[in-house]
Amino acid sequence: MTDGLDQVKAWIVKRHPDRDDIAPDLDLIENRLIDSLSFVEFVFLLEQVSGRSIDMDTLEVDSIRTLEAIDRTFFKARVS
Amino acid sequence: MPAHPAPSGPGWANLGMDIVSVKRVRRLLDDYGEGFFERMLTPGEIADCRTSTGLDVLSLCGRIAAKEAAFKTLRVRDRFLPWLDIVVRRSDGGWPLVHLRGGARHMAAASGITEITVSISHDVDYAVAVAAPIITESKGETP
Numbered sequence: 001m002t003d004g005l006d007q008v009k010a011w012i013v014k015r016h017p018d019r020d021d022i023a024p025d026l027d028l029i030e031n032r033l034i035d036s037l038s039f040v041e042f043v044f045l046l047e048q049v050s051g052r053s054i055d056m057d058t059l060e061v062d063s064i065r066t067l068e069a070i071d072r073t074f075f076k077a078r079v080s
Numbered sequence: 081m082p083a084h085p086a087p088s089g090p091g092w093a094n095l096g097m098d099i100v101s102v103k104r105v106r107r108l109l110d111d112y113g114e115g116f117f118e119r120m121l122t123p124g125e126i127a128d129c130r131t132s133t134g135l136d137v138l139s140l141c142g143r144i145a146a147k148e149a150a151f152k153t154l155r156v157r158d159r160f161l162p163w164l165d166i167v168v169r170r171s172d173g174g175w176p177l178v179h180l181r182g183g184a185r186h187m188a189a190a191s192g193i194t195e196i197t198v199s200i201s202h203d204v205d206y207a208v209a210v211a212a213p214i215i216t217e218s219k220g221e222t223p
Contacts, residue, residue, distance in 0.1 A: 036161045061158040
């Protein structure tokens with residue numbers, strides 16, 4: 001897991017104290033860990049952590065549906 | 081009456097509703113400042129929420145709830161709320177008016193929705209909004 005993803009995971013856990021861990025394949029949207037309001041803040045976080053600008057209008061839901069997808073889309077992609 | 085009505089068409093109106101916590105929005109305002117809301121609200125909407133002492137948090141909550149409620153009437157899957165394409169302004173009479181543009185307008189047209197009407201209410205800790213679509217006979221959308 002990348003440092004960036006660790007920060008993302010910590011951000012989610014901080015806002016959902018009922019959870020002490022989040023499985024990499026857990027659907028963050030179906031489980032309401034990210035809703036419409038927190039989505040905007042979440043994108044803001046992703047921009048800060050990944051150093052990339054994110055266009056909310058073109059962002060695919062599946063790209064932030066799970067921690068695995070977030071890692072693949074925003075962190076591992078930078079290495080290649 | 082079918083248990084699962086079609087998502088659109090004359091006779092059906094899928095309502096949308098949302099509730100927004102003042103506590104959550106106030107935290108966002110405190111943590112990120114007014115600029116954060118420029119991702120969710122147009123300059124006109126932000127102006128509608130402004131008072132002589134600054135942004136009114138309850139008004140912000142009401143706008144946000146109205147956008148979410150309006151979006152829910154569209155019944156679209158795997159799409160994020162197009163915050164800036166669902167515009168909720170205050171009319172001269174004081175009631176909210178919804179204007180759809182861009183992606184939201186196309187999503188609405190795909191369901192035969194031409195307009196959305198919304199009502200907002202708020203009390204100390206929460207704002208709520210309910211929205212209803214205006215559905216017309218499909219005439220075929222022009223690209």
